[in-house]
Every structure is written in structure tokens, then in C-alpha cells.
Amino acid sequence: MNLLISSSPGNLDCAKAIEELTQVRTVLCSDIRKAANLARNGEYAIAIVDRAAMYDDPSFIDEVFRNAPLAVPVLINTAVMNTDRVTAEVTAAIARVDREKQVAARQAARALYNEMKGEITGISVAAGLALQSQQVPIFVEDKLKDIEQLADRMRSRFDFQ
Helix, strand or coil: CEEEECCCCCHHHHHHHHHHHHCCCEEEECCHHHHHHHHHHCCCCEEEEEHHHHHCCCHHHHHHHHHCCCCEEEEECCCCCCHHHHHHHHHHHHHHHHHHHHHHHHHHHHHHHHHHHHHHHHHHHHHHHHHHCCCCCHHHHHHHHHHHHHHHHHHHHCCCC
8 A cells, every 4th residue: 555645635636646656555634743653553665755844743754754664755735736747756766776685685795696606616625526437436526516516506596797
């Protein structure tokens, strides 16, 4: 679900436009205090807050975002934005979060690879050295080749182009 916090006269149109854009139900709340409770009791993909709602008590905005930690935060100002501009802001926020997730995933993969590359190389080298021995039974040789291939596949999964 999406959460739209706004007391603007055009908030119903805005909620419908956000629903159409995201293909996700949008809950509309005109009271920031109630919105903080809604955020606590539901899982929201996006939390859109009209800056006009902040004037009552700005601390509740922090509470909304704290209570909906997975929601993409979007601040709007319906006093100067029309529905098209609001949906553009939502689109931009979603794109920004998607880019941040991609960067985080690449960084996590890089960190994992850096942590494991020594072990992967060690496995590959140990299997290769064992294969050079003249005394290795055929069954063991086949398993050592399998180990080498697995180490190579593990290394190739960390593709950082």
C-alpha cells in the first residue's frame, strides 16, 4: 500500500493518480497524527507527505517515516504542485530508491567477493596441485576436477562489469 498524507482539496485526485501510477492501493489520511498510527499498523511501499501537513507538528513526520521504515519517503507541496508534478516526484523517488538498491547490491556482492576470493582461490589452487600428483585415483581425480569447476563457477558469479 501507499500512504498519502494531505489535507489538500485535490488529495483524492492525487491519491487516484498515485494508485494508477504505482498500481498499488493508496490510503489517504488528512491528519498527520493518525497517519503516524497508520504507518505503525501497516506496510507501506511509499509514504507521500504534503508539507502543509507538517505545520501542525513536524515531529509526527519523523514518526511516520520511523514507523514505515521500508516506505519510500516523498515530500510534496500541494500548494505549488499539481497532480502531474506529484506523480513525477513519486516516480523520481522510486527511481532513486531503485538505483540505491542496485548500488547497495553491487557493493554487497563486491564485499562478499573480497571476503571470499582468498578461499575460492585456495580451493582452486589446492585442487589443481592435488591433480598434478601421479598417485591420484581416478575417482579422486574426478572429484578434484569437480571442485575446481565449482570454484571457477563461484568466481564467475561475481561479475563486476
